[in-house]
Amino acid sequence: MLILDAIDAGYGAVQVLRGLTLSVAPGEVLCVMGRNGAGKSTMLRAIMGQVPATKGRITLDGARIDGLPAHEVPRHGIGYVPQGRRLFGDLTVAENIEIGLMTRGRDARVRDTVLDLFPRLRERMDQVSRTLSGGEQQMLAIARALCLEPKVLLLDEPTEGLQPSMIALIRDTVVALKATGVATILVEQRVDAALSVGDRIAFMVAGQVAETVSAKGLHPHAAHFATYVGV
Template sequence: MLKLEDLNVYHGSSRTLKSVSLSLASGEVLCLFGRNGAGKTTTLKAIMGLLPAHSGRVTLDDVELTGLPAHEVPKCGIGYVPQGRRLFAELTVEENLEIGLMARRTDREILTEVFRLFPVLRERLTQVSGTLSGGEQQMLAMARALCLDPSVVLLDEPTEGLMPSMIATIRDVILELRSNGKAVLLVEQRIEAVLAVADRVCFIENGTVKATMPTAELRADLASFRQYAGIV
């Protein structure tokens, strides 16, 4: 479904992604794992057209995304939840969701599914999003992305700074998205969160893919985290 082939991205004269290749299928959760600055967020931004590719390709179901303006990429069916949520803090919950619907001109029926996944948002529709709790803001950021009815969802550290009960809610939603056939590309630093939801883990170091392994193998051999990421 989603493919990156020999993707190279530069920040100025520095090459931050170095021939990155990966693939993501429907109904699969792939986690990008590595130290801070390894290139995980850069990979997501390159997919979304927020950082230009110097060379290589990004395709979704054989549709070329490389070189598309950033505002056109969501129309192809990719929902993006950036690190830090990036909500329109001065707008209400409902207005943030409306922006998600407008991005792809999605049928409003999708809101039924969104509120099923995040019922608290129905109760907060008129509340200014900047006054929500951190967990509620994360739910709204995910809900806004899901308003596109995407086939692929990119999540950048969705559990960062959240209390355990909210982390469990986000985990359950990710698992449900997978069961509904969505492809999820997840950036996550917490090993226990990775093992709970991911089908495969892609280890990135200094902008290079070092290995991609099934999560089942990692559960049996946590030393692989030390080998490829130096974190355990």
């Protein structure tokens, strides 16, 4: 289980996270929603060690990971797909995937399992990644993260700007990962996407989790979305 306990974090003198507390269990999808500037992406970066936590604790299966150098966090089993994908654009699909495999010393078995989820990538292994479509680049970013065989997967607005068929593929992938025990934190602005995969939804306001509710029984016009997400 990944637990954030009373985390403060920010950028220099600018504090963004203020006592943020949340958790995600194996096989669970926790959707994190909130208006722009609520601190959602900063929360993911704090988990990854890219933004230092100045107070609180972050633990994975009981072991503290806050304070680790950013390059060490993925080796503990946390895969991260940032907003904007951040692929190595001049490398091929195969080379991007190989970088994911190298992070935790995984082999061709893992690569083949991941490519079974994204058969289109198997057809494009020699293609330079920056020449892929937006949806294919998002597939590759997720595939690279899955090559770690992560315990926890962090996804920052993975459906942004994608066509419906790609959104459906990402949704199906997240659902399939639940069955393997992967815990997922999904930052998402699309209410329909969050409700289609989420077990719980955490609503963030001003660097804190204001409320966490079960996704079961919520509908797109529920008051929570108007309160915490709507403009």
